[in-house]
Amino acid sequence: MKRAARLTRRSAAHPGSAARAGGADNLHDAHKALAAIVDGASDAVISINGDGLITLFNPAAERIFGHPAALMLGGPMDRLLPVAVRAGHPALISRFAQSGVTQRSMGVGRVQGLRADGRMLELEASISQAVANGQVALTAILRDVTERVAQERLIETARDELAQLNRRLLEQEKQTSRKLAQGLHDELGQTLAALRLHWEAYRGAPGAQRAGMDERITSLVVQANRQIRSVLSDLRPPLLDELGLAAALDNEIRQHHVEKDAAEVGLQTSAEARSQRWSADVEYATFMIAREALINALSHAAAHHIGVRLSGNAAGLELRVEDDGIGMATDTHVGRPGHLGLIGMRERAHAIGAALRIDGALGHGTTITLSWAQEACDAGEAPCAASRRPEGVPREGT
Template sequence: MQRALRILIVDDDIVDRRICRRALGRLDPPPVFVEAETAAEALDELDRSNERNVDCVLLDFRLPDMDGLELLVRLNERGIEQRVPVVMLTGADDVPVAVEAMRRGASNYLVKDVDGRYQELMPTIVNHALRDRELQLARWRDEQALARYRGDLSDLAQRLMDTEKTTTRGLAQMLHDQLGQTLAAIRLGFDAVSATCASLSSEPARQHAARLSALIDQAVREVRQVLVTLRPPLLDERGLLDALDNELLMQSPALDGAELQFERASGLAGVRWPADVEYAAFMIAREAIGNALRHAHASQVLLSIDGDARSLRLRVADDGSGIPADLSRPGHLGIVGMRERALAIGAKFALESTPGRGTAVLLDWTAP
């Protein structure tokens, strides 16, 4: 069985209060009415036990202790879950007041015309106000749930990025201390054996030794490249700007005629951002530059950075082939990785791309 509504009528005129009760008495089930002649009485009623919640307020504009607009503002200062839908009642000469009431958060208004037509509209207006209130509450709860979800997702992305940093540092350390040292020992041993046997070896043996020497050198270079990939040089010691400078220099052998430019705003010399922010920004820039060179075949790539100690704006733009529609969707792994890194530091991420007209990757971070 549907619960009877509890309606608060705030009006210092007893006749008008009686008219409201009669007009709304047609609702099914008939409402329970609470009356207040002043704003103070209305506030007292609304502050009472939650067991007797008011579902809707009919509020007259002209009250002896406070005008209805001021009381409306006071009512809307409450938390959204404690707010009550308010229908403003005005005289025929107070239509601008009704408009202002809507601007200040009233659910609706009724003009008390001399013919009494507003009495016929009152049940419909109150029902609409109640439905609007339910929609507002549902939207607010959905927004709260979405905010919690985003917060949880951001926390997860942060933990994943922390795990990635820990894992890559550990792997880099192992490569340096174990495989790197092993290769160095192989090189020393091979050189020693080659020097000892040089005079005894045949030409085929010398050629074979040269090939082995080249393979050892290649393995050493590849390990060094992996170490650079796993542990961005200079990032921890000298910061994001120097690390990106170095990254562009290291990309030079693979440019094949492409032009890389790095623009930084004035005043950024010596600026450092939080370690997580610098790491995420560096990895996003590296991914975007690599995509532009390897996949979009760009002839020009522009990396730009702006901001201050509490904000960072990074942009990587290229003139390449752009991202095909089937790869620009959120599920594409490279894009997902960049989005997750931005999410982990609470930054905004955007990707702008038109097939055949280039791509721009944007990261915008502001300290909380």
């Protein structure tokens, strides 16, 4: 209301004849109405005079910038501007004042401001100028779009990450197909061709010459079987379908032990988790998350000990991969540009309706926790992939 009073006082300061008094009354009312509009506006309205000093700072400006009008009126705009643009601001203003243009958008329709608490503001802004009593007054109308801009940036980042992830998945699919084709053609194909030759030779050979040939045929059959298994294990994590998550994790950890013995890796599984089977989607996602977390801990953490823990039952499961290594800075928890492991882990968790948490800080190790609950899927609270194990899928020991 202070600003309304200022406008009103100025306009009432020049009384004249009765006619002029009537005109002055009208002007006075118009000023009052204008002041009420400015005070009630949800956008910041800030005016400066020809000397660059603030003459109007409405309540929305107080709320958006966090400065009281009493502090701002009569002073320069500096504290509302990011430090980097302060020096160039007077030149911009005087260029606009001399341009003769009455109204235009500021920046490319958006400028940055500085709040009293140091936070950066994103503002949609337009500026106008008017001359009254020979004095130029420049007025900026500023809308706070900080939240919206932050959301837009998040969406853009998520979109970029998904596009990258998609590219990686396509690349992996290409590599898998190439490997599969190679495995089938170069290995299995050769073995089967040799098997056919040996079998034909065996069939055509007189009984006395068959000795030893049957052994060679048996060994080729064993070799073909091994090659099929090797191709299959590239397509699905070994043991996951046959024996379940706990066994597949155990197998995975053993393989890393052989490859890299710098860190000691331990697996703890509850008895319930060892006999429990979850849907193929949930088991596969959990396995792949564990694999990435394990590889990350082995590659980045310089840990002495890495613990993998699996617990759960039909109602849900929890996987924890914990290391005592160098830890991660909290701003890395969302992932690093161009690195897709953590982002992929989140995507996999999201796809089965599970929650993924990353705990730890620099120097304090890292813990990745995946929590999945059947209930959330049943209640439709989460975007779950097929979360029930289809009928007829064998459990361990059946």
